[in-house]
Amino acid sequence: MQKLNLPPYDVNLRKMDGKIHIFDPIRKKYLVLTPEEWVRQHFLQFLIHHKSYPASLIKMESGLKYYERNKRTDLVVYNRAMKPHLLVECKAPDVKITDKTFSQIANYYSKFQAKYMIITNGMEHYCFRPDASKLVFEEEIPEFSDL
Incomplete structure (x- = not known):
């Protein structure tokens, strides 16, 4: 898999049914390794080990209904009151981030x-x-304690 602009970590990979799988510590299971899953797992590890987000407050691929369609968020971090504080949308490394992604x-x-x-x-x-009717871009991803 492609080297990412995220800190490396000790990836737990396993070959099953002829495919490479990566371990997801939140869902506690192996998932087929796709480029998007590679990004999702690296970003998860970044939040936990470099930004001090508690794993117990993170939910992976949370389902929701949007205009009668089933959708999934990649990652949701909750605060200690169990209210959503951070949404993360992951794309494969070769996918350009566009206005469509922001939508x-x-x-x-x-x-x-x-x-x-x-x-x-x-x-x-x-x-x-x-913030009101605009988006305010942060220079850095906040630490959990800053939420």
Whole structure:
């Protein structure tokens, strides 16, 4: 898999049914290793080990209904009161982050009302928050204690 613009970690891989799988410590299971899953797992580890987000407050691929369609957020971090505080949308490294990606996470925001949103493809990371009728981009991804 491609080297990402995220700190490396000790990846737990296993070959099953002829495919490589990566271990997800939140869901406590192995998942087929796709480029998007590679980004999702690296970003998860970044949040836990470099930004001090408690694993117990993170939910992976949380389902939601949006205009009668089933959708999934990649990663949701809750605060200690179990209210969504951070939404993360992950794309494969070769996927360009476009206005369409921002629209996608904005749709998820309308359901979750998290304080922060992050879009990443493992190479580029955008952290922002809504403020009145505009988006305010953060220079850095906040530490959990800053939420």
